[in-house]
Amino acid sequence: MVLDQLRRVFEPFALLKNLFKKPMTLQFPYEVLPELGGYRGRHMLDLEKCAGCFICAMVCPNKAIFPVEFQGRKYPRVDLGKCCFCQLCEEYCPQNAIKLTSYAMLVTTDKESAVITPEELGKMPGH
């Protein structure tokens, strides 16, 4: 009984072994976890495929997609401040034009730059 109690008192000191281990955390943004594929990050739009049907804007739960004028016709514009990255726009796009890339470095101090214009949407993010 006493031995049992002593064991229960001293066994938690097994935690001390963590002093000699590397920390679990990474020094973000200098170190980043490896990608596993399929992460839902910033959008990308194939300007040639987009038919301008705006089903993406209709299914968007947060109304983050708006039609804007670009190169003489309507294209979607995405407000990342409102977007919840649910991927419904990609899922219901009949032309497979809008896609979510795994790019996730989206922190900004400027509200305006969170709105992605069709021109920016056409390019691969991070380049």
Add this chain to the structure above:
Amino acid sequence: MEEREISFATLPFGPQHPASSHFHALVKVEGEGVLELEPHPGYLHRGFEKLMEYRTHPQNCVLVDRICVLDPFANELGYVNAVEKLGNLEVPERGRYIRLIMTEFGRIQSHITWIGIMGMALGFDSICRIAWGDREKIIRLNEMATGGRLYPCYFCLGGTRRDISPEFVKLAFETLNYLEEQLDFYDRVFFNNESFITRTKGVGKLTAKEAIELGATGPNLRACGIDYDVRKDEPYEVYPKVNFRAITRVEGDAYARSLCRRDEIAESISIVRQLLRDLPEGPFNTEVNPLYAAPKGECYFCVEAARGELCFHMVSDGSPFPYRVKVRGPSFSHSLVEFPRLAKGAMIADIPVIYWSLDPCPADMDR
């Protein structure tokens, strides 16, 4: 005889207390003893039930994740099942298996996070860091299968939105083996720790009769000796094909509730192993129109979430939007009914212990 002067003070508990998350309560104390505890909920109210009335079913599947951050899969499972029950939608066998695999991983994630928070409430910060580090392994699995780390947005009407890959199955087995090893480690440093036992044994004792009266569900009810688990008693999805037991204990105190959760992690690990082993081939979902309109009528569907019974009462008027959705979350009774009852007569230092042994989620309570 000299009359003793009664002097009591009122202490606020939360909403920014590290041990209360977003829950606020006023504690009336006399010396070290608690005379009364008055809960003040509402700091996380987002109005989900009203929001759902303006959204279509695919949009709501994304929204219900946010009801409880730590256990999103159970919320999604309850919602999609309620709509599928209303509309008699077909779900392929593989889709049902994948749903349960992710839901059980969600349960493990929720309970492991709870180990961390319970450790923090007891002043045992190391276990908090270690448990949250282990939770990261399951979040990585979420990311691999669903594309989202905390909010998976994974289940849809008629199945799941993505299939799981053989690499996921391999990583899942590795994670389960790792978690099983870690569970032994938690036993040694946390659950069998003398200070943990001293702080929790006999604290916040709930009898079986009281637990039923107060509307307790989940591990809090099973820790009082009542063998009630929705997965067993009203099985849904493919639970009848899985071999598992409902974990019960008889003591009904904070220690029993803690051990109930610990054993549930072990049981969930075994459930996921069985599901991954028997995972059938074939399609994982059926195509459902984004403007799917459930037929006119109403239904009630319950699932066993990590914290207890989670029910959806859905009324449909035949339009693509639900007419009314009522969510019965498990945390409402845990923090607003059981907690004040258990805190009465306890010591101030036991308040965080009692609160976290009930494992409420303020986000689920306020909704």
